[in-house]
Amino acid sequence: xxxxLPRLRMLRELxxxxxxxxxxxxxxxTASAVSQQLAQLERDVGLRLxxxxxxxxxxxxxxxxxxxxxxxxxxxxxxxxxxxxEAGESVSATLTAGVWASVASGLLPxxxxxxxxxxxxxxxxxxxxxxxxxxxxxxxxxxxxSFVLDYSNYPMTWDPGLERAVIAVERLYAAVPxxxxxxxxxxxxxxxxxxxxxxxxxxxxGHAVRLAFQAGGIxxxxxxxxxxxxxxxxxxxxxxxxxLVSDLGLALRPPGxxxxxxxxxxxxxxxxxxxxxxxxRAALLSVVNAVRAAAVHKGLGADRPPLxxxxxxxxxxxxxxxxxxxxxxxxA
Numbered sequence: 648x649x650x651x652l653p654r655l656r657m658l659r660e661l662x663x664x665x666x667x668x669x670x671x672x673x674x675x676x677t678a679s680a681v682s683q684q685l686a687q688l689e690r691d692v693g694l695r696l697x698x699x700x701x702x703x704x705x706x707x708x709x710x711x712x713x714x715x716x717x718x719x720x721x722x723x724x725x726x727x728x729x730x731x732x733e734a735g736e737s738v739s740a741t742l743t744a745g746v747w748a749s750v751a752s753g754l755l756p757x758x759x760x761x762x763x764x765x766x767x768x769x770x771x772x773x774x775x776x777x778x779x780x781x782x783x784x785x786x787x788x789x790x791x792x793s794f795v796l797d798y799s800n801y802p803m804t805w806d807p808g809l810e811r812a813v814i815a816v817e818r819l820y821a822a823v824p825x826x827x828x829x830x831x832x833x834x835x836x837x838x839x840x841x842x843x844x845x846x847x848x849x850x851x852x853g854h855a856v857r858l859a860f861q862a863g864g865i866x867x868x869x870x871x872x873x874x875x876x877x878x879x880x881x882x883x884x885x886x887x888x889x890x891l892v893s894d895l896g897l898a899l900r901p902p903g904x905x906x907x908x909x910x911x912x913x914x915x916x917x918x919x920x921x922x923x924x925x926x927x928r929a930a931l932l933s934v935v936n937a938v939r940a941a942a943v944h945k946g947l948g949a950d951r952p953p954l955x956x957x958x959x960x961x962x963x964x965x966x967x968x969x970x971x972x973x974x975x976x977x978x979a
Contacts, residue, residue, distance in 0.1 A: 652724060654688040655717040656788060657681050658696070662714035663787075667704055673787045721788065722924050739768030740930035745781035745793030746773045748875050750917065753895035754815070758941040762934060769930050777874070778851055782920050785809060792921040792931060798855035799914045800862070811918040812935045813949040815942035817894040819913040822879070824886045825903050834910035835863050842870040842888035844879045852915075856891055859913055880904050894947055916949075917942070 660670035661681075671678040682704075689696045696710035706714060728740075746755065751773065759771055776784060781793030786806055795811065797803050805811070821833055823841075845867075846853035853872070860867050870888055873879050876896035883890055884903035893915060897906060919935050921928075942948055 648693075649691055650720070651684075651688065651691065652721065654684050654691070655713075655720060657684050658688060658710070658714050659717045659721065660787060661685065661704070662706060662711065662717075673783065674789060725922070725924055728928075740928070741770040741772065742791040742930060742934060743772045743774060743789075744919075744934070745776045745784055745790045747775060747778050747781075747794065748877060749893060749895035749899065750794045751775065753898050753945070754917075754938055754941050757944065758934075758938040761940065762937040765937070766930070766933050769933055771934055779849070782806060782809060785920050785922060788922075792919050792934065795918050795920045796851050797916045797918070798851060799912070799916075800858050801851065801855040803851065808923055809920045810923050811920045812939065813916060813918050814935075814939050815895075815917040815945075815947035816949055817915050817917060817947060819891045819893055819909060819915065820897070821889060821907040821909055822883050822892045822900070822904050823889045823907055824883055825905050827889070828905065828907045830907070832908040832910050835859060835865055835867075837910070838889055839865045839867060841868070843867045844871040844873060844882050844888040844890040845869050846874060846879075847872045850874070852891075855913070855915070859911060863911070894945075917947075 657670060657674065657676075660673050661667065664670050664673060667678045667681050667685075671681040674681070685697065685704075692713065694709050695707055696713060697704050698707055699705075755771075755773070762769060762771070774784075774790065776793070778794070778796050781790065782795050782803075784790040785793045786808055794814070795803065821828070821838060823833075823838075827841075828838075845856055848854055848857055871879075871882055873882065876890075876892050877899040879890040880892060880896070880900055882888065884901045891909075891913075892900070892906070895917075900906065919938060921931055921935075939948070
């Protein structure tokens with residue numbers, strides 16, 4: 648019996664998710680491609696693995712049995728890969744990481760440049776995904792590791808099959824049209840009458856900001872919903888409203904936008920997630936260490952001191968442009 652690892656991954660995802668469409672989405676294939684590969688797996692095995700119930704494809708008892716063994720087989724492959732990497736005189740591996748715009752622009756360039764000097768055998772490839780999707784892609788095996796987020800008022804539900812390494816702690820600031828707020832700090836209530844540009848409520852950022860509004864008894868006027876901080880700030884620069892931006896997002900600030908400290912303390916923790924059975928992989932941990940060092944260099948390390956009172960440290964006066972060499976806001 649010749650078992651294909653990619654087909655076993657597809658079988659595992661069908662078992663986990665219940666539908667061809669969901670399995671295909673998790674693996675970034677088309678549903679048709681997954682169906683064809685599973686049909687070939689059934690022919691390879693010579694046993695009936697699937698049965699149709701209406702429009703739904705379900706596993707037979709033998710299909711479930713093979714799916715359970717697929718979990719063990721794929722985990723063994725990862726352990727073998729780890730052993731071979733650690734047996735070599737130098738670490739050599741190719742890893743795929745899930746990213747989004749602000750970490751890709753704010754952390755990865757410095758981290759990967761340093762990694763290339765210290766571990767030239769490690770190649771990191773990236774895939775840009777929504778922050779809400781990256782952890783699931785690690786669990787599924789699509790990614791080796793990914794950046795994930797926790798907000799101080801909205802911690803994520805953690806998957807017990809994943810480990811995580813805390814990389815950075817970011818603060819959130821108000822981004823407003825130039826000259827719109829003359830003070831060094833402003834509360835969310837002080838911006839309540841402004842039109843807002845926010846991430847959708849289904850996103851971690853959008854949900855966390857809406858929770859902060861609810862805690863203050865504020866009903867904001869949300870005129871625009873956009874995914875990326877860079878897009879939101881471009882709209883702020885055009886005078887379309889105000890938004891919130893994180894430390895790493897500040898590097899994407901266009902002209903015409905002032906950054907003002909928030910009276911409320913709202914932070915988010917950036918971590919790297921990876922599967923439990925790959926937690927000791929030398930290459931993966933080298934990447935984690937490189938990204939963590941880049942965050943520390945920018946003043947965003949996990950040991951960043953907490954804020955006291957209502958006025959944030961290192962706030963940028965509205966009339967002053969951000970100097971990208973200033974450590975106070977964690978930029979470099």
